[in-house]
Amino acid sequence: MSRAERKNMxxxxxxxxxxxxxxxxxxxxxxxxxxxxQTYYHYEEIAE
Known part of the structure; x- marks a missing residue:
């Protein structure tokens, strides 16, 4: 994972x-x- 990816996560x-x-x-x-x-999946479920 790049530093930018880690920072964004x-x-x-x-x-x-x-x-x-x-x-x-x-x-x-x-x-x-x-x-x-886990967080993104849960957040995506709520957004839909």
């Missing part, structure tokens, strides 16, 4: 899920991607 998770950036910064790329995918 973290910003999305912060806004939608309310997890502090400090917590997210110490997570692995896989953990960030997992949280992002």
């Amino acid at each position: 973290i910003e999305f998770i912060e806004k939608v899920k309310g997890i502090a950036r400090e917590q997210l910064m110490y997570m692995t790329d896989a953990e960030i991607e997992h949280i992002y995918n």
Whole structure:
């Protein structure tokens, strides 16, 4: 994952899920991607 992708994922998770950036910064790329995918899927379901 590129830095830009990770940054965008973290910003999305912060806004939608309310997890502090400090917590997210110490997570692995896989953990960030997992949280992002779950959050985005849920957010997409609500938007429809």
